[in-house]
Amino acid sequence: RIQSEGVVRVGFANENPYAFAQPDGTLSGEAVEVARAVFEQMGIDEMEGVLTEFGSLIPGLQAGRFDVITAGMYVNPGRCEQVFFADPEYKIGEALVVAAGNPLDLHSYEDIAANPDVTIGTGAGYLENDMLLTSGVTEDQIVTFPDDPSGMAGLQAGQIDAWTGTRPTLIKLLQVTDDPGFELADPFDQPVVDGKEALNFGAAAFRLDDVEFRNAFNDGLQQLKDDGSLVEIISQFEGFDAGADPGDVSVTDICPDAYTDLMGVSTEDEAMAEATSEPTEESMEEATAEPTEEAMAEDSGEMAEIEPVPGGA
Structure with missing residues (x-):
């Protein structure tokens, strides 16, 4: 369609x-x-x-x-x-919008977790929710908003202490908001999930x-x-x-x-798997078995009836 x-x-x-x-x-x-x-x-x-x-x-x-x-x-x-x-x-990595001068000294999600009085905003359904919880931030500290503009408005109104999201989004958000009272936390340590930088x-x-x-x-x-x-x-x-x-x-x-x-598995992968697989007892017996007189006669008769294919296959 x-x-x-x-x-x-x-x-x-x-x-x-x-x-x-x-x-x-x-x-x-x-x-x-x-x-x-x-x-x-x-x-x-x-x-x-x-x-x-x-x-x-x-x-x-x-x-x-x-x-x-x-x-x-x-x-x-x-x-x-x-x-x-x-x-x-x-x-891409994460970032954090904070008040100008970063008065709460927030440079990571762990910094937020270490201060239970700090509240952090992010979008409903955003993956940042899971990252925050993994970093030790409690559910009581997290405030969700429908989207980035409403979250930024909440930050400006003092409803939250910081707003998190992806770096490109927050750079653009600050440009559009054009409020000198807020900036990106710099530096900002990326959250670590399962031992890896997220x-x-x-x-x-x-x-x-x-x-x-x-x-x-x-x-x-x-x-x-x-x-x-x-x-x-x-x-x-x-x-x-x-x-x-x-x-x-x-x-x-x-x-x-x-x-x-x-x-799916490609034909090439299947062929490789077949070529490298261990032979079974049944296949070994078939490979080493002596041909019967009936089989030899049948093979020679069939071969005599096959006509050559012109031009090759």
Whole structure:
């Protein structure tokens, strides 16, 4: 349907610089422009945006309200159980907006956890909620808002002491807000999850049963990576540069237990597995058995009847 009509419906959460509606109603953003370039390769020239609160993007996709999520959504194992991610299109870290001068001296999520009087805001459904809890921040310290603009308004109103999100988003948020009373905490130590610095990888997300559509998109994305177009596209947006290039990290690197029934095994892989497998007792007996007189007679008779194939096989 999508390719025949040349129109794809994309779910987005109006989060700049990932995906947002411009004043004239057109869509833009890192995730949108990457998707646009891939869809054009696929012969799909029109993108129809469906504005959705971030926490409702996956349910909306599953319900068929749109065909793909283009919101810069982080890939993680929990989400991999619900949607079929393409390979990552960027990598990024976290950041923290605080009052100018950083009077509470907040330079990490651990600093927030160490001071139970500090409150931190983030978006409903944002992965930062899990990172905060993993870092020792209590649920009582976390205040959720529908989106970044409302969270920034809450920070300005004194409802919270800091606001967290991805660095590109917060850089843009401060530019748009244009309030000298707030700044990014500098330096900021990235949260550590399972012993690793929590760099995040974002990707487009598809329904679990849209395997062909997702794979076609993934092939197009790989072309952008191979010819250098991906970095050119994402570098148009604040906070993204060559350092945001995800490299050769794949979705299965992040979610190794997901999609095994969707990815399949190639013929080459099957042949290799067969060639390297240990022989069974049955196969060994067949290989070493002496041919019977009946089998030899049958073989010689059949061979005499085979006509040569002209030109080779």
